[in-house]
Amino acid sequence: MSVIYDRVALIGLGLIAGSMAHAMREAGLAREITGYARSAATRETAREIGLCDMVCDSAAEAVAGADLVVLAVPVGVMGTVAAEIAPHLAAGATVTDVGSVKQAVIAAVQPHIPAGVHFVPGHPLAGTEHSGPRSGFASLFRNRWWLLTPLPDSDAGAVDRLGRLITAMGAKMDRMEPAHHDLVLAVTSHAPHLIAYTMVGVADHLSRVADEEVIQYSAAGFRDFTRIAASDPTMWRDVFLHNKEATLDILGRFTEELFMLQRAIRMGDGPQLYDYFTRTRAIRRGIIEAGQDTEAPDFGRSPDAKGQDI
Amino acid sequence: MSVIYDRVALIGLGLIAGSMAHAMREAGLAREITGYARSAATRETAREIGLCDMVCDSAAEAVAGADLVVLAVPVGVMGTVAAEIAPHLAAGATVTDVGSVKQAVIAAVQPHIPAGVHFVPGHPLAGTEHSGPRSGFASLFRNRWWLLTPLPDSDAGAVDRLGRLITAMGAKMDRMEPAHHDLVLAVTSHAPHLIAYTMVGVADHLSRVADEEVIQYSAAGFRDFTRIAASDPTMWRDVFLHNKEATLDILGRFTEELFMLQRAIRMGDGPQLYDYFTRTRAIRRGIIEAGQDTEAPDFGRSPDAKGQDI
Incomplete structure (x- = not known):
């Protein structure tokens, strides 16, 4: 080179x-x-x-x-x-x-x-x-x-x-285009980060009640959220403050969609949940095919599995 | 043995x-x-x-x-x-x-x-x-x-x-206790899964507009969400329908908290965001210390890094 x-x-x-x-x-x-x-x-x-x-x-x-x-x-x-x-x-x-x-x-x-x-x-x-x-x-x-x-x-x-x-x-x-970049990143990165921060914050409030059981029994979903929510606070504060419009737009869509799924749970609408989860699975497949991630299962990772050449 | x-x-x-x-x-x-x-x-x-x-x-x-x-x-x-x-x-x-x-x-x-x-x-x-x-x-x-x-x-x-x-x-x-189990899991696993499914669904709607750019430019946060949202649809449909009360309780808290952070973004309240993100980082530390995850960075994983003995 x-x-x-x-x-x-x-x-x-x-x-x-x-x-x-x-x-x-x-x-x-x-x-x-x-x-x-x-x-x-x-x-x-x-x-x-x-x-x-x-x-x-x-x-x-x-x-x-x-x-x-x-x-x-x-x-x-x-x-x-x-x-x-x-x-x-x-x-x-x-x-x-x-x-x-x-x-x-x-x-x-x-x-x-x-x-x-x-x-x-x-x-x-x-x-x-x-x-x-x-x-x-x-x-x-x-x-x-x-x-x-x-x-x-x-x-x-x-x-x-x-x-x-x-x-x-x-x-x-x-x-x-800069504007298009900011919209795409709002959905693939900025909104997901805020959501992960939020969920970890909710757990924090609860863990004080439940004597850190929430931390001890941190299962798959939550562990991945904490990883995201451990990112640099200064960097992320600035991202949200400076991509305000696009982030708030995506969060608005997210809340609408979450309310729809909450309602499906409340009403016991199994087929709606099943169909939704089947569609999201297909998106994951698209990401693997686009080469942005691996098929290797990640949730069951053992403490000695580093998998990264720092 | x-x-x-x-x-x-x-x-x-x-x-x-x-x-x-x-x-x-x-x-x-x-x-x-x-x-x-x-x-x-x-x-x-x-x-x-x-x-x-x-x-x-x-x-x-x-x-x-x-x-x-x-x-x-x-x-x-x-x-x-x-x-x-x-x-x-x-x-x-x-x-x-x-x-x-x-x-x-x-x-x-x-x-x-x-x-x-x-x-x-x-x-x-x-x-x-x-x-x-x-x-x-x-x-x-x-x-x-x-x-x-x-x-x-x-x-x-x-x-x-x-x-x-x-x-x-x-x-x-x-x-x-069974009831306590269902509450703890609602916060560490069930609510995070629903949130990940939701965010991936939001992206799906947007990706149809943006010609699959959302998939192509899937960054750190979103990639981890798609991994969660690729879990078995039947299993998860049943989890939400059968842990309805605890899941809806946690999702309610989550929405409240998310609205607070959305408002902080809208009002440009940097200190509130910074403090929140600093607290969530400490929770991650607690999980690593409890031995439920590793310090190895995960976002930058390369396609050949398996790190798992299937």
């Missing part, structure tokens, strides 16, 4: 930036990787584990001379970070981000991008419930989608080059 | 019964295992893969001379099956079940149990989204809870003996 960027600056050193660093190094895609994180403790950890070639004490220093700058911070601070680095960006550089929301990030970042610098918004559909500089691993993006939402005036060459980096890290690249 | 039962009859040959057959054989816990399933195709598959020592063409034949009879059929047909086998049960035999609901099963089965036969209701908190005679594996119960809900007049010797079988298959045994 050949070098695609001379110097890549990672702003924010969490799960996504860390995994990018590992993936770029493994495949030799960047000649040099610099990094910056707002927290001194994070910078120290990153230095300790050698996550980047150079961990800088300011974002300005990290982006100086970089031909690719990756904004890998919570969606709510993208604008602030963009304003901070703007005066220090090299002419001809590409700036991308990895935020889970695109319209709000574009609105916050785009005004700060100087002429001659290319802004190509993006979003890797990959993650785990872990966060921080130690949580990254090179294979995180493998066979996962990485969506780019270029702007109408995005430089075609800059988009293509970023696309080559993405596919070289093992991901599948696709393009999407 | 020594033989605990001379002859174990498995009524229903799906994931749980199949896994019990594998686990009992691996540890030599039963001298002979008989089996019966209502579907001729299931019986044929069970014979083909040698799941039991003998697959019978009637439940009556399967239970004849058995000192343990396991009812491993959907909750809605437990009563019918109990009525069918009752005249053929051996004196001194133990009958148990593996249903996810306990009060309704006890009400349906208990009246059919003849004098001199011991009924000890049970529920293994283990499963995968797969079903059928080929889906079982010996390690399904390893380190999982298996709850027994003995009746006030249950024979202590019979309960102890069944408990020894359960722990010998690798599970952790505990006892619970």
Whole structure:
């Protein structure tokens, strides 16, 4: 694999930036990787584990001379970070981000991008419930989608080059309109996360009554919800606040549908429940066929089954 | 490991019964295992893969001379099956079940149990989204809870003996009141399953609009929901219809809580969201510490990471 960027600056050193660093190094895609994180403790950890070639004490220093700058911070601070680095960006550089929301990030970042610098918004559909500089691993993006939402005036060459980096890290690249991205993600990711957070919260109230039995007897369904609900609170707070319209739209549809099923339970309507559950099973099959998950059963996983190369 | 039962009859040959057959054989816990399933195709598959020592063409034949009879059929047909086998049960035999609901099963089965036969209701908190005679594996119960809900007049010797079988298959045994069991499971399993089914159904409606993009770009949260929502439709229909009160109670609490979070999103109340998500993260930690799940990240799993010994 050949070098695609001379110097890549990672702003924010969490799960996504860390995994990018590992993936770029493994495949030799960047000649040099610099990094910056707002927290001194994070910078120290990153230095300790050698996550980047150079961990800088300011974002300005990290982006100086970089031909690719990756904004890998919570969606709510993208604008602030963009304003901070703007005066220090090299002419001809590409700036991308990895935020889970695109319209709000574009609105916050785009005004700060100087002429001659290319802004190509993006979003890797990959993650785990872990966060921080130690949580990254090179294979995180493998066979996962990485969506780019270029702007109408995005430089075609800059988009293509970023696309080559993405596919070289093992991901599948696709393009999407920012508004459409935010709707699709609201249904596949944002609403499910809020629902999982909610269900775990309900259990929490109950567990106080029932002496932590709820935790002890955590069965299949709930265990998977807790995994989702253990994701980074800052990141998710920002996602909901910045993809408000689409998330609330999907949650409204969800509530309608839930009420219909609650009513079927109350009325004892077995055929309606059976038909509904049969349809949802077919969707799962579609996902497996699309290669986004495996057939391996997951609920019965034993404590020693890691199945992941961190 | 020594033989605990001379002859174990498995009524229903799906994931749980199949896994019990594998686990009992691996540890030599039963001298002979008989089996019966209502579907001729299931019986044929069970014979083909040698799941039991003998697959019978009637439940009556399967239970004849058995000192343990396991009812491993959907909750809605437990009563019918109990009525069918009752005249053929051996004196001194133990009958148990593996249903996810306990009060309704006890009400349906208990009246059919003849004098001199011991009924000890049970529920293994283990499963995968797969079903059928080929889906079982010996390690399904390893380190999982298996709850027994003995009746006030249950024979202590019979309960102890069944408990020894359960722990010998690798599970952790505990006892619970039937009503309390149904409440705890409503929050840890039944409500989460209904919610996952609902969210996948919402996506289904949307995917028809969006040309299956929803499936293609299935991200972390949604993928885990589809896994849950791919579970056996008959089993789950019966669970909801037979644990109606507790499930509707929990769903009511869930809706209240969801509305509160929706409102926080609409009002832009970041601190409330952040605090809520921080609390749910702590619950996840409790589950890991209780040994019911691993720390291994799961969202980024690659298609070749099986992590399960089927």
